Amino acid sequence: MKITAVETVPYAIPYTKPLKFASGEVHTAEHVLVRVYTDEGLVGVADAPPRPFTYGETQASIVGVIERIFAPQLVGEDVFAREWIHGLLHRTVGNPAAKSALDMALWDITGQSCGRSVTELLGGHTDRMRVSHMLGFDEPRRMADEAQRMWDTYGITVFKVKVGRRPVHLDLRVCRALRSALGDKAELYVDGNRGWTASEAAAALREFDELGMTLAEELCPADDVLGRRWLVGQSRIPFVADESATTPAEVTRSLLDGSATAISIKTARTGFTHSQRVLFQCEGMGAEVVMGNQIDARLGTVCTVAFGAAYAASSRRAGELSNFLDMSDDLLTDPLMITDGTLAVRDGPGLGVVIDEDKLARYRQDR
Template sequence: MTAPATSTTPERHLAHADDLVVTRVEAVPFAIPYTKPLRFASGEVRTAEHVLVRVHTAAGVVGQAEAPPRPFTYGETQSSIVAVVDQLFGPALVGTSVLDREVHRTRLHRTIGNPTAKAALDMAAWDAVGQFLGQPVHRLLGGYAESVPVSHMLGFDEPQVMVEEAARMRDLHGISTFKVKVGRHPYRLDVAVVRALREAFGEEIELYVDGNRGWTASESARAMAEMADLGLTLAEELNPADDVLGRRWLVERCPVPFVADESAHPAGGGHPGDPRRLGDRGLDQDRAHRVLRVAAGAAPGRGAGRRGGRRQPDRRPDRHAGLRHLRRRARLHLGPRGRAVQLPRHERRPAGRAAHHHQRPDGRPHRPRAGPARRRRQAGPLPAGRVSVRPRPSSPISEGARR
């Protein structure tokens, strides 16, 4: 399929604002088989099953963009992208102008997720605007670069095979930048590959690594330390995205710039700092709920025990070691941008006490009902001749006492 021939003369298309109106949006699925399977830490791809998104305007100009599904990261597939564009996003854009950037964003973000489909529609609208003005989109965005290098991805394989593939791409296409897929176990398999590439080509090529979240933070740190002498440009997604504290620890120690890539996305719209959206920012839902309970003043662990009528913190080890510091900060509150800030002393409440137990509806402080131990202490010493425990006649204790 080919787009209808259009003119890029600005005078022709900008004569009427109605020419910028979106009349139709289509999603065209296509498949391109790879010459060899691309294997990486989060899966394997044998065919590029992508979607071509087209935004048609009243003047006949058609903006186009490609939507590559990322099922291992976003949960989108080729079929889901086609469905959401045809049934939800396309009808939402029809009748608007390709210049209505905020209108598009607002309408698309009514639906949570689907970041690849949303990005393709945004790029297609930019492409249409560039055609109207007769300018490339990077000029419209204000970007500048004398040149942009093209990189080639090297999937999992033996070191010699990957060296031969890099040499072939350099000789055929002049490519001198390579993204090396890492994330295998043991990690030294990938360290050996990167070292073989550097030894084979020297400083003639640029190398960077992409882990696809295959290593832990500690494995990533050890691997990067062993590759510190190989002149890597950057490292991308080495450890899992939901290990927020582990990734922070890793970034502080990484000898090269760290790129989050797909794992850095506020999916579903809304303010990125909204604490209710911690799950979208890298925490899984269970851990996000626990972080919010700590921020609200609830007990910070899996539970708490009672001893002497008082609530004691849970001393059992947490399987999420990165949350230990939250135990020591149970009186912190998440600020408007998700940052932890110290509450004033008069606004704090003891950890473990629910919000509705802290204050009566009329504003007076609520005092919890005293338990048996507290009632005995308040009553004072017992009169002579009385016992503090009176077992029931039918209980095993009373039966033993009779005998």
Template sequence: MKITQIDTYRTSVPLHTPFKTALRTVHEAEAVIVKVTCDNGMTGWGEAPPTVVITGESLSSIEAAIQQVITPVIIGSDLLDYEKLFQYIHSCIIGNSSAKAAVDMAIYDCLAQNSGLPLFKYLGGYRNELETDYTVSINSPEQMGEDAEAYVAQGFHILKIKVGKDDASLDIKRIQEVRSRVGNGITLRLDANQGWGTKEAISAIRKMEDLDLGIELVEQPVPAWDIKGLKCVTDGVDTPIMADESVFSPQQAFDVLKTRSADLINIKLMKSGGIYQAEKINAMAELCGVECMVGSMIETRLGITAAAHFAASKKNITRFDFDAPLMLAKDIVKGGILYSGRKISLPAKPGLGVNHIEGLGKGKENE
């Protein structure tokens, strides 16, 4: 089963409401869609969104990495030699993790189809249903309280609150407002997106602990490069701290784990370069007694389907941040995971279970 063709397509889907974090404001979900075709006619799908402020990748750089570097290395390769194939993908170019992830998930799609199994079964098959949180974007405390109340009314039990854009005292007011609106029965997790300094993070989290705001965890409170600062925060507060932007690769995960710099790790396929490397990160974390979340960038249901298949296959992945498709004004994906409010069910079809992507024009191909 050899790879005979790789096509890339650009797509853009508007969000129904702007998505605001400490790093950026997003109005549309842009992506490069990848289609891998094999000599037996089998096709696999992948997706790579350009998230310049996190991965450093644009639409053009993703396309260039796939078409000019990755494709020439793997075209004609036998998919059943997948260990060699994934090693090629990750060694042929530095960085470009989202481009690698899109090709990686398309290959996994084909491998699972060839085995006649849904991808989550091919990877381990631990569960077939997930519960996602829903993200509350950074706004005024009053607006965030209203948004949180609305999401709870829609049936969401876990809210991910974005903070870190302004001074921490305003963030505390935001959380107080959200908690007062939703009550104590709703799980709140915070994501500062690198927005605080070490001392600021410790002070803010301790104040929230003193106010008994019931925060489940705080994600990436300090800059990604500041592992010492991350450890200081982790050691200095009672609330669990999750590493996100600090962990792209298995090597970075190892550094965080060996120094006990975080209590939890957020794995994203767009950071790790796909499922192949994400499995390594999760396995190391599990050995160290550190649970993982799987999250995403602003992606369509295609990319989230691949992430959900991976997350569903592993016991150590206990938290799921897959709300991005619910933020889109339309759905261009036919097949894949199914949403019923906060619940996500995995398809029984082989591979990703994705049938078709709407609105794709003529793609760039390489044979």
């Protein structure tokens, strides 16, 4: 089956409330819908969410690199020659979201061609994941209210708390408020998005430990090499590398260097193919993983749960699967339902999604 065309559609859908964290804030989902067409009529689809403050990609750069560089290389290639195709993409450095969307669209086609879901193709471990909800910067009481609302409405009991503000006390107040409002039955963990120095983070870690936080993510920059290693060495909870370990090589370096003891996997930046490599690498090295969220829309969330549910190691912890709840609308015809704190994998084949063409026409930015 040959690739006949690759289409990119930039679109914008506002969030109902801005999402704020130490490395930036997001008001509108300005993503790129990527579709791969084949000579057998099957069409693969995936979403590319640009994160300029983390990876340098923008909506325009994703469209540009796919249209000008990747599409001309891919047209005429065999859909199933995945490793060959990755060799072609690998000639261009960077551009993780653009490459990942192409990879996931190809997996979507592969699933459709054999009538199986992507989860079944990848590993088929289970059919759902527990959901973790991310709480962005706000006043302690409002963050506790949001967490309680998520618990009451969706049964979510796992929360990732964004930290990394100065002074450190601001975030410690939030964490104490959440623990006292939600009690011991809630699982809480923190993500600093590199907002603190190593010594600020060390002070916070002591209290995080007392509050029963289960993970600490990117509390200080990994580029502060010795400070970061010093911090991780004294952490009693797993220390997660997220944006500092986005390739198999970076994952190896952070684990061997002692700058992390666990890894966040995001299908939006490593697709399915390289997420597999990262996961297997972590299993081999004895490091835990958590399925992260690149502020994904529904389509990106479908991809995260499709991958996470495929393996025991990636479905053990709750996955970050709820950011789409804050979007005012979406491109998929069917809603995603979080019930009893879990999100089910879509029934296949492939990713099992249908794009609503009327909504795409309404939100697209190129016409």
